[in-house]
Structure formats: structure tokens, C-alpha cells
Amino acid sequence: MADIRVKICGLTRPQDVDALVQAGAAYAGFNFFPKSPRYVTPVQARELALDCPPGLAKVALVVNPDDALLDEITAIVPLDFIQLHGQETPERVAEVRARYGLPVIKAVGLSSEDDLPKIDAFMAVADQLLIDAKAPKGAKLPGGNGLPFDWRLIAGRRWPKPWLLAGGLTADNVAEAIAMTGAVQVDLASAVESAPGVKDPAKIAAFITAAQADPVPRF
């Protein structure tokens, strides 16, 4: 079994936490973006986070949050990471890290080579990066759109900090995505749902099995 760590984003119900634990996920993401079908209030997230056992890291996903929102969330939700998934600057990433004393995962959206310099800029200040597909123009959500980016953009690249591959990953394509990019951590939201915001335990288990399957040797 390959040592691939899986983050599932957008849990909304207690049974979602159970499904992650059963399947062996490494990270559970709680989404605080109000327009998302995966949105949870801080009070709901607290209940879910309290159900997470040690070994399942709890991540708060926020989009361009002000301090008031982060104060509200961090006051009641036990967290292991803050994930910044908007247009935050490197300076804001550093500020959030310092103010809340939590490691920050910064999402970076890619659609072309022009986006690659952002990776180095955020590597310098964030604890981890989440390398995702850039949301299409006019999309309602800045992430969680179920769309992959061209993995060849990052094939063969290596960075000094941990990172997660995201964007349109499914049980059918995750092995190829890992083989092409060298990712050891992967993140997804939509492909493990039966409807937007409703996680499906069978899809979660199938995805994690596929992600952690030993790679087929290529001759």
C-alpha cells in the first residue's frame, strides 16, 4: 500500500467523519465559505471536529477571511490547520499564521505556466500548499468545482515543503495524477459526493483505496 495521505474537504454531517475514519483519511476539511453547498457554521464544525480522532487533522477552509471570522472560528473549533482558499497575499498568509498560531495551507490555482511563480511565492510563507485547478471565469466557487488542471504543468517539479494535489481528482484518475506529479498528498471534495455537499462513504472508501494502491510498474 502506498503511503499517500488523503484530505477530504467539505464534511457536513457526523457520518462523514465516521466515513473518513473508516477509510483512513488523513485530513478532514470544514468549509466556511457561505456560498458553498458544503458550508458549515462554526457551531456545526465544532461538533464535527470534536468527533475527529487523533490522526485525523482538522482543517478550516476559508476564503479571504477577515480577522473577525477567523476569531469566531478559532474560538470554538479545535483545529490543526487553516486553509486559505481565496486571493490572500503572502503577507496575509504570514499574518494569519502569526495571529492564530496554526499552520496554514495556502491554495494556489493553476491553469497555465503563468501561474507557477505563485507556488514559489507562497512556499516561502505557508506551511503547506494545496495546488488546485484555477476556478473557471464566472464560477460561483473558487474551489470544489470537480475540474482538473493539466498535471504536466507540475510534472517533475519538487518543492521544499509539503503540498497537496487537488482539482477534479476521482478514484479513476488519482493513480495517474500521482504518477505524473509525484504528489504524496491529495485533496478532493466533489468526486466523493452523491449530491453537492452530501458525502458518500462508498465513494470515499473507493477513492482512498485507489489513491493508496501500489503503483503499477511501467516498462
Ligand SMILES: O=C(O)c1ccccc1NCC(=O)[C@H](O)[C@H](O)COP(=O)(O)O
Ligand atoms: O468545495 C467547495 O465548495 C469550496 C468552496 C470555496 C472554496 C474552496 C472550496 N473547496 C476547496 C477544496 O479544497 C477542494 O477540495 C478542492 O478545490 C478540490 O475540489 P474538487 O475538484 O471538487 O475535488
